[in-house]
Amino acid sequence: MKRIHFLIVLSVCVISLLLSADLSAANRGIRVVLKAGEDLLLYNDYQALVVGISGYEKWPRLPYAVSDAREVAQQLETLGFQVELVLDPTSKELKNALSNMTYRMGREKNRALLFYYAGHGATEKLADGTKMGYIIPKDCPVLESDPIGFDTHAISMRDMESISLRIRSKHVLMLFDSCFSGALFALVRAVPHDITEKSSLPVRQYITAGNENEEVPDRSMFKRCFLIGLTGSADMTGDGYITGSEMGMYLADNVVNYTHRRQHPQYGKINNPDLDQGDFIFVPLKTLDANRKQDQLIEEKAELATDIDKLRAERQEAQKLLEEMKKLLQAQLQAQTQKKQTLSEKKELEDQIDRLGKERETIEKLADTRVKEYEAKLSNSKEQMKEEADRREALEAELERLRIEKEAAARQNADLQALQEEMRKEAERRKALEAELARFKRERETAAQQKAPVQTASKKASTPVSQPQTPGTDAEKPTPSKPPVLAPAPQPSKPQETAALHIPEAKPDKGLGGLVVASNVPDAKIYIDRKEVSFWALPEEAWIYRGTVPFETYELTPGRHEVRVHQDGYLEEVKIVHINEGETLNLKVTLFKSLSETGDDLGGGGGGGGGGGGGG
Secondary structure, eight states: OHHHHHHHHHHHHHHHHHHHHHHHHHTSOEEEEOTTSOEEEEESEEEEEEEEOOOOSSSOOOTTHHHHHHHHHHHHHHTTEEEEEEESOOHHHHHHHHHHHHHTGGGOSSEEEEEEEESOEEEEEOTTSOEEEEEOOTTOOOTTTOHHHHHHHOEEHHHHHHHHHHOOSSEEEEEEESSSOSTTSOEEOOOOOOOOGGGGSOEEEEEESOOTTOOOOSSOHHHHHHHHIIIIITOSSOSSOEEHHHHHHHHHHHHHHHTTTSOOOEEEEESOTTSBSSOOEEOOHHHHHHHHHHHHHHHHHHHHHHHHHHHHHHHHHHHHHHHHHHHHHHHHHHHHHHHTOOHHHHHHHHHHHHHHHHHHHHHHHHHHHHHHHHHHHHHHHHHHHHHHHHHHHHHHHHHHHHHHHHHHHHHHHHHHHHHHHHHHHHHHHHHHHHHHHHHHHHHHHHHHHHHHHHHHHHHHHTSOOSSOOOTTSOOOOOOOSSOOOOOOOOOOOOTTOOOOEEOOSSOOOTTOEEEEEEESSTTOEEEEEEOOOOTTSOGGGGEEEEEESSEEEEEEOSEEEEEEEEOTTSOOEEEEEEEOTTOEEEEEEOOOSSGGGGTOOHHHHHHHHHHHHHHO
């Protein structure tokens, strides 16, 4: 009876301890372990608002924005975020979602709040020369066609900055995967550093997918790098956690590389001394898995220790019962000696002693077996902990290998850039040689035109009059008193020369000019004028592509224009035309596969000149 009572009390105590441990684990919130070994409480929880817009009514459709938003939301939920996903919202729905984020999600002070937007963005130039960026809801009009409607629907970056100031949560991170100017906030770059108690101070951080004049592609490289970074790749300090500054630097480096410098993410903290001290902190998947395994091992070890203590208590209780039985038997033997009990009573007492001895042996064997089982289980747990340590060392070695591969890739990228620069210089030298060749051809044609009249007159003068010439004697050549005046020989037109004609069929709008281009090569590409490109771009990237042959346009501004006709396998042609207001030019361009087809072979021209000299 006493034993049953003892076991009931022990079970209640164990259950109470387990429940208290579960409650404490549920209420411990988001914690990080500093390098000094201190345990720092960051937040009570994570919450996020993720917005994705694909089905625009008046803007071009973004086919992957909604799916990108779903992927981001799913990854954040894996990291422990409570996510609100809003897809294809109108202006009213988006503003309601932002108000909900500000006054419901953002009421909790001890919380990390994240905002992610995937959709169109726009930039407006203001009167003071600065620029203002906007995020575009589903039903927002285009700024150029309906500025008043645009103003009532679009949400400016100044509004987003105001929202971040009205949120009470201490850490706020906003990411914009859209095409507008990156320098829209007064941002302060933050260098990644180790997490300290200062990291828990309030902060407002922003990351945009690109800077001004850069368009974000349909297949978002910004989203892909963000999701990869959350798995642990963005942990640049190697402490097992990812700060907002680390994520910004990781996206800036990797998105630039993967987009071949066509996209430059911007990041930083708000320029406010009260809101730029801390840093948003993610706990990546790798660290979460390691923490879960560590917690599981600790819980298993605690359970084993509890079971061992329980067995020890049971063994002590059994020993107490055996001692009580021994005392009882001794008292019975004394009573038998004293009372001279009969032999049958003595035998019964001996049998009882034997039975109790066997029971004692059975209990001891059972206790020993249970102790050995739990000791074996504890040994297995130690082996599992050792295996986990080995796996961790293997993961660290793999991380070092990936770091070395990343450095090698960076060096290969530098070599590729040097090769591109050499190719650009080679293209410039080729153009210089082609220009020199064209100049030489023009000089040769001019010289040929000047010699043609003189050679004709010389041949006429050398014709014999009446007497034959005797071999070996000098015959006097007739010298006219005045050289005959000959009309210059007509020059054959080259096939690649441009014919610019006025055509009355199509008339451009008032204030503009028109151009019609034809060629002997169907579907040849037409480029008109050039744009400024970066220093690292190839010269061919500066041309503005307009269409293919046959081509016509009536929206060119009056003045000088460069027209480039190009097709793979042919020599490209570049023509310069001058278009007046209201004028339409007809341009026919012939492409050749080699210089020999143009009739401008330098060797042939030299031979013709020599023959002419001999005839004179």
